[in-house]
Amino acid sequence: xxxxxxxxxxxLPILLVLPQIVITAVFFFYPxxxxxxxxLFIPDPFGLSMQYVGLGNFEYLLTDPYYRxxxxxxxxxxxxxxxxxxxxxxxxxxLADRLIKGSGTYRTLLIWPYAVAPAVxxxxxxxxxxxxxxxVTWYLGQLGYDWNHVLNPHEAMGLVVIASSWGRVSxxxxxxxxxxxxxxxxxxxxxxxxxxxxxTRFRTIVFPLLSPTTFFLLVVNIVYAFFExxxxxxxxxxxxxxxxxxxxxxxxxSDGFVGQxxxxxxxxxxxxxxxxxxxxxxQFRYIERRVHY
Amino acid sequence: MADRGGMVESRGFGYWLTHLGLIVGVLFIFxxxxxxxxxxxxxxxxxxxxxxxxxxxxxxIDNYARALSSGVNAPVGRMLLNSAIMAxxxxxxxxxxxxxxxxxxxxxxxxxxxxFFWLIFLTLMLPVEVRIVPTYEVAASFGLLNSYGGLIxxxxxxxxxxxxxxxxxxxxxxxxxxxxRVDGARPMRFFLxxxxxxxxxxxxxxxxxxxxxxxNQYLWPLLITTDPEMNTIVMGIKQMFPSGDDxxxxxxxxxxxxxxxxxxIAVVIGMQQFFIRGLVDSEK
Numbered sequence: 001x002x003x004x005x006x007x008x009x010x011x012l013p014i015l016l017v018l019p020q021i022v023i024t025a026v027f028f029f030y031p032x033x034x035x036x037x038x039x040l041f042i043p044d045p046f047g048l049s050m051q052y053v054g055l056g057n058f059e060y061l062l063t064d065p066y067y068r069x070x071x072x073x074x075x076x077x078x079x080x081x082x083x084x085x086x087x088x089x090x091x092x093x094x095l096a097d098r099l100i101k102g103s104g105t106y107r108t109l110l111i112w113p114y115a116v117a118p119a120v121x122x123x124x125x126x127x128x129x130x131x132x133x134x135x136v137t138w139y140l141g142q143l144g145y146d147w148n149h150v151l152n153p154h155e156a157m158g159l160v161v162i163a164s165s166w167g168r169v170s171x172x173x174x175x176x177x178x179x180x181x182x183x184x185x186x187x188x189x190x191x192x193x194x195x196x197x198x199x200t201r202f203r204t205i206v207f208p209l210l211s212p213t214t215f216f217l218l219v220v221n222i223v224y225a226f227f228e229x230x231x232x233x234x235x236x237x238x239x240x241x242x243x244x245x246x247x248x249x250x251x252x253x254s255d256g257f258v259g260q261x262x263x264x265x266x267x268x269x270x271x272x273x274x275x276x277x278x279x280x281x282x283q284f285r286y287i288e289r290r291v292h293y
Numbered sequence: 294m295a296d297r298g299g300m301v302e303s304r305g306f307g308y309w310l311t312h313l314g315l316i317v318g319v320l321f322i323f324x325x326x327x328x329x330x331x332x333x334x335x336x337x338x339x340x341x342x343x344x345x346x347x348x349x350x351x352x353x354i355d356n357y358a359r360a361l362s363s364g365v366n367a368p369v370g371r372m373l374l375n376s377a378i379m380a381x382x383x384x385x386x387x388x389x390x391x392x393x394x395x396x397x398x399x400x401x402x403x404x405x406x407x408x409f410f411w412l413i414f415l416t417l418m419l420p421v422e423v424r425i426v427p428t429y430e431v432a433a434s435f436g437l438l439n440s441y442g443g444l445i446x447x448x449x450x451x452x453x454x455x456x457x458x459x460x461x462x463x464x465x466x467x468x469x470x471x472x473x474r475v476d477g478a479r480p481m482r483f484f485l486x487x488x489x490x491x492x493x494x495x496x497x498x499x500x501x502x503x504x505x506x507x508x509n510q511y512l513w514p515l516l517i518t519t520d521p522e523m524n525t526i527v528m529g530i531k532q533m534f535p536s537g538d539d540x541x542x543x544x545x546x547x548x549x550x551x552x553x554x555x556x557x558i559a560v561v562i563g564m565q566q567f568f569i570r571g572l573v574d575s576e577k
Contacts, residue, residue: 005471006470010401012397013406014403020393020394027450031424095315099311111561111565117508117527118509119511119528120550120553127329128325133543135347138344231527235530253512257429266426
């Protein structure tokens with residue numbers, strides 16, 4: 001797609017794109033290139049020289065049980081976050097869509113947690129489940145359940161999943177509600193006249209028609225769980241206990257900044273870069289297809 | 294949209310059940326924030342001897358004043374200011390450079406335009422988290438540690454906004470540029486007098502999204518600011534927890550959490566229509 005009408009001039013447009021080019025080159029392409037470059041080297045312990053190891057860092061990572069563990073953790077974590085946040089959002093959106101009046105009010109009441117930073121959400125949930133002062137911990141204790149996410153890896157995972165899903169429900173709700181309201185009423189009413197009950201209508205008509213929204217949200221939520229949940233993990237568990245909540249992004253940070261293992265951290269960045277690219281391609285392909293839907 | 298319920302739903306048991314389900318959902322969403330608010334209005338003693346009360350106490354002014362003026366490492370007031378500068382810098386900076394570069398690639402033919410367009414495409418959706426170590430080294434070599442420049446520049450280095458403005462400019466009728474050219478208007482006049490006012494809604498929508506994005510950054514400020522005076526509020530809260538076995542100052546920490554949420558929530562609620570539009574646009 002091109003504009004028919006354009007202005008003349010060469011220096012003006014170049015001047016106009018210059019700020020963007022400079023900033024992107026310095027803070028985007030150069031660091032991304034450097035990450036790829038660094039991933040091929042191992043620095044000596046004093047940081048004085050670099051030794052070329054080819055794909056050695058990658059080979060090491062793929063056989064490293066800790067890295068494979070982080071991979072599995074990320075898969076479980078992002079799968080659960082996606083499932084929980086989309087499930088709750090779809091449930092609430094279906095309810096709000098049933099209302100003739102008032103769905104706007106509920107929308108206002110439900111969307112604003114989107115604005116709460118993941119790291120702040122982490123602090124809120126940490127407070128509720130704190131092993132010493134947490135309210136929920138205390139009530140669970142009264143019921144005879146001894147909550148301790150500091151020691152129990154499953155409870156730690158559960159807590160970071162809930163804290164990460166909580167604010168995300170708003171976002172998914174907004175898209176699901178818009179998707180539901182775009183479904184023609186007449187289709188649903190025709191089924192109702194034919195005697196289909198609510199659940200049957202939902203399963204056979206509404207959910208299939210909603211699938212473009214669902215698929216889109218699936219990709220976006222996986223990307224969210226991969227990258228933006230760093231704040232939740234860092235505030236609640238710092239990747240523990242015993243690395244039970246160390247997701248890939250957290251490991252890039254802890255190996256690169258805490259462990260100072262630059263070669264490995266760079267190689268991990270490159271692997272993440274490839275994963276993101278795959279997700280982006282899936283998303284763009286899907287969006288092209290949505291036009292035909 | 295009128296009469297949407299129609300014959301499908303009738304008022305009855307199901308109607309109240311629908312409201313009940315939504316109210317439970319709203320309460321679930323509100324509860325953590327309510328608890329944080331209550332904790333920010335009571336004394337430390339009431340929290341460290343669980344269970345804490347579920348209704349607000351009378352220490353609201355004390356706790357917030359203490360947080361704002363002294364905090365734990367740095368005053369929360371100072372951290373709020375840092376966050377505001379960072380969020381506004383990111384939102385306004387990114388909008389400004391994106392507007393002019395989108396204008397250039399849509400309304401001019403110049404050498405390297407195609408290459409530039411593809412470079413833009415490459416930067417879409419590659420979060421800063423992926424390239425943190427080298428980006429940190431770059432920022433450090435420019436002396437940007439503990440500076441607003443260091444907080445802002447690396448986060449405006451992606452072209453998502455340029456892409457959005459390009460999409461929008463493509464929908465602007467050609468006749469407008471034609472008329473401007475016939476009238477002998479210079480390109481920048483056309484940009485300032487016609488294109489910019491037409492983009493108002495898009496700019497507002499993008500502003501909401503970018504402001505929240507900037508305000509809620511965590512990992513980058515954590516790396517780039519070591520001086521507590523330069524901490525942003527979102528990352529600063531975690532720094533308020535004691536490192537050892539000491540008890541955290543919960544009322545002050547919770548007051549800081551509430552203060553950290555207020556500006557982005559105010560922006561979302563106050564600019565709800567732009568926000569929804571921006572969200573839908575920026576994900577396309």
